Amino acid sequence: MAKQEIPYKIYLSEDELPKKWYNIKAAMKSQHEPFLNPATGKPCTADDLRPVFCDECIEQELNCTDLYIDIPEEIRNFYKMYRPSPLVRAYCLEKALGTPAEIYYKFEGNNTSGSHKLNSAVAQAYYAKKQGLKSITTETGAGQWGTALSMAAAYFDLDLTVYMVKVSGEQKPHRREVMRTYGANVILSPSDTTEAGRKILREFPGTGGSLGCAISEAVERAVTSDSCRYVLGSVLDHVVLHQSVIGLESKAAMEKYGVAPDMIIGCCGGGSNFGGLIAPFMGDKIAGKNDIEFIGVEPASCPSLTRGRYAYDFCDSARITPLAKMYTLGCGFMPSANHAGGLRYHGMSPIVSKLYHEGYMRAVAVEQTKVFEAAQMFARIEGILPAPESSHAIRVAIDEALRCKETGEKKKILFGLTGTGYFDMSAYKQFNDGTMQDTIPDDAALERGFATIPQVQENI
Amino acid sequence: MAKQEIPYKIYLSEDELPKKWYNIKAAMKSQHEPFLNPATGKPCTADDLRPVFCDECIEQELNCTDLYIDIPEEIRNFYKMYRPSPLVRAYCLEKALGTPAEIYYKFEGNNTSGSHKLNSAVAQAYYAKKQGLKSITTETGAGQWGTALSMAAAYFDLDLTVYMVKVSGEQKPHRREVMRTYGANVILSPSDTTEAGRKILREFPGTGGSLGCAISEAVERAVTSDSCRYVLGSVLDHVVLHQSVIGLESKAAMEKYGVAPDMIIGCCGGGSNFGGLIAPFMGDKIAGKNDIEFIGVEPASCPSLTRGRYAYDFCDSARITPLAKMYTLGCGFMPSANHAGGLRYHGMSPIVSKLYHEGYMRAVAVEQTKVFEAAQMFARIEGILPAPESSHAIRVAIDEALRCKETGEKKKILFGLTGTGYFDMSAYKQFNDGTMQDTIPDDAALERGFATIPQVQENI
Numbered sequence: 001m002a003k004q005e006i007p008y009k010i011y012l013s014e015d016e017l018p019k020k021w022y023n024i025k026a027a028m029k030s031q032h033e034p035f036l037n038p039a040t041g042k043p044c045t046a047d048d049l050r051p052v053f054c055d056e057c058i059e060q061e062l063n064c065t066d067l068y069i070d071i072p073e074e075i076r077n078f079y080k081m082y083r084p085s086p087l088v089r090a091y092c093l094e095k096a097l098g099t100p101a102e103i104y105y106k107f108e109g110n111n112t113s114g115s116h117k118l119n120s121a122v123a124q125a126y127y128a129k130k131q132g133l134k135s136i137t138t139e140t141g142a143g144q145w146g147t148a149l150s151m152a153a154a155y156f157d158l159d160l161t162v163y164m165v166k167v168s169g170e171q172k173p174h175r176r177e178v179m180r181t182y183g184a185n186v187i188l189s190p191s192d193t194t195e196a197g198r199k200i201l202r203e204f205p206g207t208g209g210s211l212g213c214a215i216s217e218a219v220e221r222a223v224t225s226d227s228c229r230y231v232l233g234s235v236l237d238h239v240v241l242h243q244s245v246i247g248l249e250s251k252a253a254m255e256k257y258g259v260a261p262d263m264i265i266g267c268c269g270g271g272s273n274f275g276g277l278i279a280p281f282m283g284d285k286i287a288g289k290n291d292i293e294f295i296g297v298e299p300a301s302c303p304s305l306t307r308g309r310y311a312y313d314f315c316d317s318a319r320i321t322p323l324a325k326m327y328t329l330g331c332g333f334m335p336s337a338n339h340a341g342g343l344r345y346h347g348m349s350p351i352v353s354k355l356y357h358e359g360y361m362r363a364v365a366v367e368q369t370k371v372f373e374a375a376q377m378f379a380r381i382e383g384i385l386p387a388p389e390s391s392h393a394i395r396v397a398i399d400e401a402l403r404c405k406e407t408g409e410k411k412k413i414l415f416g417l418t419g420t421g422y423f424d425m426s427a428y429k430q431f432n433d434g435t436m437q438d439t440i441p442d443d444a445a446l447e448r449g450f451a452t453i454p455q456v457q458e459n460i
Numbered sequence: 461m462a463k464q465e466i467p468y469k470i471y472l473s474e475d476e477l478p479k480k481w482y483n484i485k486a487a488m489k490s491q492h493e494p495f496l497n498p499a500t501g502k503p504c505t506a507d508d509l510r511p512v513f514c515d516e517c518i519e520q521e522l523n524c525t526d527l528y529i530d531i532p533e534e535i536r537n538f539y540k541m542y543r544p545s546p547l548v549r550a551y552c553l554e555k556a557l558g559t560p561a562e563i564y565y566k567f568e569g570n571n572t573s574g575s576h577k578l579n580s581a582v583a584q585a586y587y588a589k590k591q592g593l594k595s596i597t598t599e600t601g602a603g604q605w606g607t608a609l610s611m612a613a614a615y616f617d618l619d620l621t622v623y624m625v626k627v628s629g630e631q632k633p634h635r636r637e638v639m640r641t642y643g644a645n646v647i648l649s650p651s652d653t654t655e656a657g658r659k660i661l662r663e664f665p666g667t668g669g670s671l672g673c674a675i676s677e678a679v680e681r682a683v684t685s686d687s688c689r690y691v692l693g694s695v696l697d698h699v700v701l702h703q704s705v706i707g708l709e710s711k712a713a714m715e716k717y718g719v720a721p722d723m724i725i726g727c728c729g730g731g732s733n734f735g736g737l738i739a740p741f742m743g744d745k746i747a748g749k750n751d752i753e754f755i756g757v758e759p760a761s762c763p764s765l766t767r768g769r770y771a772y773d774f775c776d777s778a779r780i781t782p783l784a785k786m787y788t789l790g791c792g793f794m795p796s797a798n799h800a801g802g803l804r805y806h807g808m809s810p811i812v813s814k815l816y817h818e819g820y821m822r823a824v825a826v827e828q829t830k831v832f833e834a835a836q837m838f839a840r841i842e843g844i845l846p847a848p849e850s851s852h853a854i855r856v857a858i859d860e861a862l863r864c865k866e867t868g869e870k871k872k873i874l875f876g877l878t879g880t881g882y883f884d885m886s887a888y889k890q891f892n893d894g895t896m897q898d899t900i901p902d903d904a905a906l907e908r909g910f911a912t913i914p915q916v917q918e919n920i
Binding site for chain 2: 007008009011013014020078080081082092110111112116151154155174175177178180181182183292376379380381382383384385420422423425426428431
């Protein structure tokens with residue numbers, strides 16, 4: 001039978017948009033350890049989480065049994081504005097590299113928020129609306145998540161307050177303006193709108209803020225109001241669940257053309273993009289149905305998988321969240337200020353951590369100058385200016401394709417292109433100017449981070 | 461026969477990508493007047509244009525007989541990286557407006573350059589490469605065109621020098637950085653790299669530059685080198701030709717679902733987007749095959765069609781280009797400095813001007829605060845943050861859909877969404893802050909512009 005020629009871009013029809021998310025936990029042979037309540041050291045119950053998160057998200061967070069979970073029609077209708085997203089065959093890149101490998105990427109940047117974050121933002125906003133809440137709140141650093149949530153909140157007519165790290169808001173005024181255009185109330189953090197913010201302002205009057213502080217302010221806002229909840233853009237299991245739409249579409253698109261990937265590569269910050277991309281493929285691998293090599297890529301300046309510890313730690317640097325068992329550099333770890341390439345999170349999704357710990361995937365850490373070299377090359381050859389985060393995956397995809405050139409292997413490589421770099425041009429400027437430096441933490445810096453991992457009694 | 465349900469996004473397959481551009485001139489009953497050489501007052505010959513433009517572009521510029529012109533395979537391969545672009549059914553907007561009208565938009569912003577400009581940039585870069593040239597040069601103001609050309613030049617491995625209006629380069633450093641990432645040499649104009657630039661710097665040492673000055677520098681660079689040519693992003697007939705891919709795809713996508721538009725709306729700056737969008741539909745109208753209402757939308761602050769004169773004028777404010785018969789406010793006209801909404805060109809594509817002059821279309825001028833209201837509404841409802849330019853068309857599409865709500869008419873409205881507003885957030889900030897003002901030129905301002913239209917002897 002003549003094989004159908006693969007187009008540059010494989011678009012699924014809207015009929016082929018997944019109707020259910022894929023809950024990788026139900027496919028895993030053992031579950032990651034539960035969140036612990038830091039006050040009691042005991043596993044978190046749904047009731048512990050209810051003042052902070054929406055009820056339905058909590059249910060999803062704790063669901064380890066249902067392999068498929070329905071995507072409500074309202075969310076699917078929103079998805080249809082930008083999904084199914086294209087799976088692109090990187091013909092131009094293959095040719096430029098002279099590799100016998102086939103390279104595919106799933107492009108999640110073709111929506112106004114510019115990244116995959118929208119996939120979970122719309123779900124969480126919908127569940128908040130359905131629960132009868134009036135408002136939601138979150139924090140944002142670089143701004144991808146805040147932008148995505150602004151779009152989702154506007155669509156469902158929810159008030160949204162975004163605590164944006166002050167220094168980020170000042171460095172990225174345009175990100176802030178996109179959120180304002182979508183009607184979000186963007187407050188530079190620390191602010192005088194919360195007790196947490198006022199306390200920090202008293203102690204450190206000139207501070208530029210931190211993600212930890214912004215989280216504290218957002219959570220305080222949520223727990224002090226009956227009609228408001230806090231939403232988070234990565235790390236948690238229900239966020240990985242929502243992001244499984246990436247993997248499901250990728251799988252369907254590849255199957256349509258009879259392509260079985262040999263290798264799947266994704267960037268890892270909090271892990272939700274990577275977890276979502278690999279989910280249905282990984283489920284098959286666990287069931288012995290494929291032998292795909294999964295590679296999580298992280299920055300050498302924030303190497304939680306490759307150099308971190310598998311331990312219980314706080315999800316935030318302010319030490320107010322539940323404790324999660326994950327690969328972590330310590331909740332007090334901060335990547336060098338010279339690090340421009342994103343993926344700055346100290347920890348890693350408990351699901352991804354568990355898969356890594358059990359040997360189902362490997363991880364690679366890459367230096368940012370090499371990442372931006374790959375980004376620039378990709379932009380020039382494939383025509384898409386990638387986000388620095390996504391470019392970590394591009395780097396390793398190129399390296400693997402070049403390896404195939406040496407060995408002659410015709411591997412089929414799939415990677416996740418999570419977003420565009422339109423709002424990251426100051427990082428590109430550093431690279432273009434030749435002033436970008438690599439920033440690999442030395443052992444002493446790692447030890448200082450590890451010292452911030454709490455001593456936890458696991459009462460399980 | 462049951463009618464097929466129309467999806468949110470109609471994607472044509474890559475097989476359905478047009479193989480030929482549509483040359484509207486061959487469908488017109490009479491041609492626009494020829495360009496005149498300002499030195500002689502005589503029609504420009506191909507030889508007059510050869511030192512400035514690529515040979516094949518000149519041939520296309522002067523071709524009034526071939527209705528279809530082949531798109532070379534190399535250009536089609538580039539197009540495949542981002543085309544066919546989606547035709548979107550604006551279900552969410554229709555619902556929000558409560559209109560019985562059907563609204564469709566052709567979205568040209570889903571490529572890294574963020575606009576339709578890439579359609580002609582790649583064609584012009586290809587023809588330069590084919591001619592054996594080593595480099596091309598252009599000017600850019602807001603940066604859409606410079607970005608598009610940077611991508612095209614990188615793909616075809618051509619050196620590119622972009623003269624960017626100094627004040628724009630300083631206000632939009634990120635635009636500049638995108639071009640640099642694609643390898644373009646971005647020179648802030650006026651510069652000391654040309655005689656024209658040095659002269660202006662001597663006379664006005666602190667000047668922020670102007671588009672006219674940037675054009676002068678780019679043209680000087682082209683004509684003083686055998687291996688370099690100048691390329692232009694709008695106005696000219698061959699640019700309208702390249703942009704016909706927008707109209708051809710729109711027509712094919714609508715026909716696929718049996719939808720015949722009653723009205724087609726596009727924003728008009730230099731006119732290439734509008735001309736390209738309407739081309740094949742207009743050809744049918746001229747042949748008596750449809751009765752579509754065509755509406756060109758321009759800013760009230762730069763109203764060349766609605767308040768300009770139909771006269772021979774220079775295409776640039778530096779008065780170095782050939783003279784074109786077109787609707788113009790005078791080559792010395794400058795829209796108010798308060799105007800943030802793009803489409804600042806003093807003239808209009810000779811093709812569009814001719815069609816307008818002969819009554820095949822109408823034009824509407826809209827005020828920028830109303831444009832940004834529409835932009836914000838569209839962003840929140842349809843999820844795409846539009847470019848200010850594109851939002852002129854959105855404004856009128858919304859107004860027409862609301863008119864249908866009053867009359868009960870189920871008109872099928874198609875408009876062109878030419879690009880995204882990611883790099884226009886300072887204009888959005890003005891709107892979000894409530895500091896944006898409308899800037900309608902008074903009659904005296906128009907008269908000052910008209911006084912700059914040259915007195916030309918038409919030796920035809």
